[in-house]
Amino acid sequence: MTTAMTITEKILASHAGLDSVRPGDLIEVQVDLALANDITAPLAIRMFEELGTDGVFDREKIALIPDHFVPNKDIPSAQQAKMMREFALKHSIKNYIELRDGGIEHVILPEKGLVIPGDLVMGADSHTCTYGALGAFSTGVGSTDLGAVMATGKTWLKVPPTIKLEYEGNLQPWVGGKDLILVTLGMLGVEGAVYKALEFSGPVIEKLSMDQRLSMANMAVEGGAKNGIVAPDEITLAYVRPRSDREPSLFHSDPNADYEKRIEINVDQLEPQVAFPHSPDHVRPISQVGQVSVDQVFIGSCTNGRFEDLKRAADILKGRSVSKETRLIVIPGSSHIYIRCVREGIIETLLDAGAVIGPPCCGPCLGGHMGVLAQGERCISTSNRNFVGRMGHPESEVYLANPAIAAASAVLGRIGSPNEL
């Protein structure tokens, strides 16, 4: 008799060369893709070079994507980006992707078909968990771990127990993947899923578009999770097939698999959610927000910088104007999304409304570049973290929400819903 396993356990077992694994097992796995960005790659490269190996384990299985501080914001960040570019050139790294083809790592990798169902991805960025939306196992690590993966193609992992989240009911207008993950974080807390896998399931997820699934899986780490995952289905295959020639491995949880916990969430009454400072689990429904004026609105990031997100914002901003007291910054997640938005008139709509459009990159999400907040300033952002000082001054504030709420807030000059327009 074979052991019943979850999708996460099956992917891990298949990459460890084992018939089955159990939560708590320490295993060594083969990595299908290793990822780093302009902040984490320089340290990883230094660790790689200290190891003294001849070369990388596989030049086609490494992705190096500058996105945090590009176009380079100052001389030190330019030096780091240069070091990464030279390393990519020296080792003929196939997927070194910058500026003209580039954008945010977690937007680019799915878009270019570099991750497919059943893959195991290790990335030196905490939001590497995004690719769980494709039915892959993916998790964030630090630079030393990544340096060792670039050399050996292997790493050790502890098999996580899984929490199964089952979403039922019908989504209300303006409610999407971002709200599902925010309400889930509110229930679990920022340490509620530490070392665990989150499995997103149920009829609501089965109907959710890939862009929305990607925003959900992206924030699994905000609950401390090792990975977030959605079982692959027709929506997954329709997304992946035109992008990759590789044959996907479609794993599904056994009906009798062991879960640490099962949580059912009915979404019929779910409103758009807003995470208050200074934690992604401080969520309130939009009707309970009250009067919160905003100096800046940011629509973009690896959570909500995809086509559907920008289109949703443009639909709300069409024929309207950004409040005079508010700055709206919109950053498409990739060059591909940017040009599609230009061709479909979305960029023109956003510009007409008073938005400024940034080049594809992480932008102000992490407070380093393009839209840093001053003391006492407040921003509503479609990104994933609102820690103290995340987007700038330690006395600034960040509120997290979906792109529809962010767009409506830009018009209102305070946090509000499209229903108020």
Add this chain to the structure above:
Amino acid sequence: MKIEGNIWKFHDNVDTDLIIPARFLNVSDEETLAKYCFTDHRPDFAGGAQPGDIIVAGKNFGCGSSREHAPLAIKGAGIRLIIAESFARIFYRNAFNIGLPLLESTEAAHGLEEGDHVSVDLVTGDIKDQKKKQTFMAKPIPDFMMEIIRAGGLVNYTKQKGM
């Protein structure tokens, strides 16, 4: 392996943005990062921490961004050990990988205060507060992680193992 030093006390859910804000991530050397460790939250930390000092914190220490710059900055500031109720998983791996040991102990996280002086046995998990004459227990570090610490981090460990 024994570590002895003064306690710097922190709260629950200390995130890596707090440890080292992103505006300082345009460099990656330990010495420079150490200068800005906790700069917005505790400006006295970077200059005040002495070699051998110990951080004690609550739950989920090191949550958020995977930046290895965070444990590097802490190590560069002189800290030799972090004791917390629990750690965020990426931070946990990163710290051991750079040779900075972590201990999990709820009783020590609650019982120890800022400025206490303790000696810690990493192998047994005994934490002794000499002034208060109290002893706390931590979960022993798994053998595999202890080997990484003995080697001085993952790079040396991997080299010793001959990959």
